[in-house]
Amino acid sequence: MGSQLPEAFLTKMERMLGEEYSAFLASYEDTRWYGLRINTLKTSVEQFLSISALPLKPITWTPTGFYYNEADRPGKHPYYHAGLYYIQEPSAMAPVELLDVHPGERVLDLCAAPGGKSTQIAAKLAGQGILVTNDIHSDRVKALVKNIELSGVRNAVVLNEQPEKLQRPFESYFDKILIDAPCSGEGMFRKEEDMAKAWQPDWVKKYAEMQRELLKQAAVMLRAGGRIVYSTCTFSPEENEAMIAEFLEAHPRFKVLPIVPEHGFRSGVPAWVDVTAGSRIEEFEKATAPHISERSKQAVEGTVRLWPHLLQGEGHFAAVLEYSIGDEDELVDENPMLQEESGRFEAMKVSKQAKAGKQRGTEGSRPSVKVKGQLAVDLQLLYQFMAEHAPNVAIGTITLHGDHVYAAPEGLPNLNGIRVIRPGWYLGSFRKQRFEPSHALAMGLQASDVVRTVSLSVGDGAAIRYLKGETLEIPQERVIRSHTDIPLKGYCLVCIDGYPVGWGKWLDGMLKNEYPAGWRWT
Numbered sequence: 001m002g003s004q005l006p007e008a009f010l011t012k013m014e015r016m017l018g019e020e021y022s023a024f025l026a027s028y029e030d031t032r033w034y035g036l037r038i039n040t041l042k043t044s045v046e047q048f049l050s051i052s053a054l055p056l057k058p059i060t061w062t063p064t065g066f067y068y069n070e071a072d073r074p075g076k077h078p079y080y081h082a083g084l085y086y087i088q089e090p091s092a093m094a095p096v097e098l099l100d101v102h103p104g105e106r107v108l109d110l111c112a113a114p115g116g117k118s119t120q121i122a123a124k125l126a127g128q129g130i131l132v133t134n135d136i137h138s139d140r141v142k143a144l145v146k147n148i149e150l151s152g153v154r155n156a157v158v159l160n161e162q163p164e165k166l167q168r169p170f171e172s173y174f175d176k177i178l179i180d181a182p183c184s185g186e187g188m189f190r191k192e193e194d195m196a197k198a199w200q201p202d203w204v205k206k207y208a209e210m211q212r213e214l215l216k217q218a219a220v221m222l223r224a225g226g227r228i229v230y231s232t233c234t235f236s237p238e239e240n241e242a243m244i245a246e247f248l249e250a251h252p253r254f255k256v257l258p259i260v261p262e263h264g265f266r267s268g269v270p271a272w273v274d275v276t277a278g279s280r281i282e283e284f285e286k287a288t289a290p291h292i293s294e295r296s297k298q299a300v301e302g303t304v305r306l307w308p309h310l311l312q313g314e315g316h317f318a319a320v321l322e323y324s325i326g327d328e329d330e331l332v333d334e335n336p337m338l339q340e341e342s343g344r345f346e347a348m349k350v351s352k353q354a355k356a357g358k359q360r361g362t363e364g365s366r367p368s369v370k371v372k373g374q375l376a377v378d379l380q381l382l383y384q385f386m387a388e389h390a391p392n393v394a395i396g397t398i399t400l401h402g403d404h405v406y407a408a409p410e411g412l413p414n415l416n417g418i419r420v421i422r423p424g425w426y427l428g429s430f431r432k433q434r435f436e437p438s439h440a441l442a443m444g445l446q447a448s449d450v451v452r453t454v455s456l457s458v459g460d461g462a463a464i465r466y467l468k469g470e471t472l473e474i475p476q477e478r479v480i481r482s483h484t485d486i487p488l489k490g491y492c493l494v495c496i497d498g499y500p501v502g503w504g505k506w507l508d509g510m511l512k513n514e515y516p517a518g519w520r521w522t
């Protein structure tokens, strides 16, 4: 496809890459790489590999990532519907590895739709802590919500808001922030040919303006000692090295944590901070570029570029930025992808951690209730449903939006005035004096959480028929109950090879299908 690439783009890349340009251009004649990431909220890597028939090859920079063959179409498999993996471009799996997320942390994914990196963060949080996942475009947030639910994430809050409005409620709130920035997308031309056709040289300047704002806004929301990962899928230095150097210049308490250039990653290029590689916008950028110190310029050597001619993935850029606290007490950072700088990383002070912990509050196991909108709802219906169907599942803080009920993660600030699409795990809704469990509730549960399951297997046609929305004939001996006292009739968690895919309602040998219309196998 090299011949279909925009002329101005090729000129720019030739100037940037010099001798390497021919290898770069040749990579456009190769096929693209396909990746999937195993969802460890649902299964382990070992377990998945033992049940999956797909020939998979590990992606070296992500322990849960694997290459697959395009012809195998894993998106068309019942395990996909069970949320056992997410289909994700291999290079796109790198930024979350660099974010170094741990269970219990507060993490923001600022530009999150359709949710590839959010679901990866959620797996690393392992159900503990908070994931705030946001995207400015309401149509794209729908896909984000679906992927969060499919992946069985219980501790995510989904927002559809302008980042500047998030600064007030979330000031100094997050431990980790991912800015997977909107960008000119030059690294995706092999994957998305339409993007190559649409590309214009002035996109670089347009996106650089957005990225500058996003970085500034994210810095306000990070706690001291916290970390931002900034990533793009473009090659233009204005959106990469130059953007980071400019940020460092304006934010002296931030520093770049150098990334080890392994797995075929290549270090960022300080010389490109001066944007000498630009095409038509070059003169404009030069005229307005702020003064950048030698220190900030050199720091970008610790960022990385993922080049399509040097590894098996598309073009990306990533930088790890740490907000230094400037105190003596240090913790050693254990992320092996990061190099040590002067022996040790500067890290968070224990007293500050303790303070942060205090702010987080512990409300105990008794659910508290926040009511927004309609008040007259009998929460007893929810508690009764949970007691009868999933008695050991803790649902924490209950939030009501109209008839819809959510379990919100603990320790959220007041989000009045913020466009909240999902204030937490969507449990279900109240209809005609009944509680109706949601699909998200089913996907967030495990088979062992519930008292009644129907077990299908991947080789059995009934699994696909369930996913198509059909009513199934299920004899009573196939309804598995945790105890013989449990009645046969009622909601069953339908599982494929032990992994939940949705609800069904069993009565007299028939399983009424509760699989949502918008999710069905077509």
Ligand SMILES: C[S@@+](CC[C@H](N)C(=O)[O-])C[C@H]1O[C@@H](n2cnc3c(N)ncnc32)[C@H](O)[C@@H]1O
Binding pocket: 092, 110, 111, 112, 113, 114, 115, 116, 117, 118, 134, 135, 136, 137, 140, 161, 162, 163, 180, 181, 182, 183, 210
């Ligand atoms: C590169 S994509 C994100 C991909 C996503 N991180 C993933 O892994 O699936 C960039 C996203 O930024 C969103 N976006 C653009 N401008 C934004 C802004 N000012 N604030 C928040 N999101 C924005 C776009 O709607 C788009 O979904």
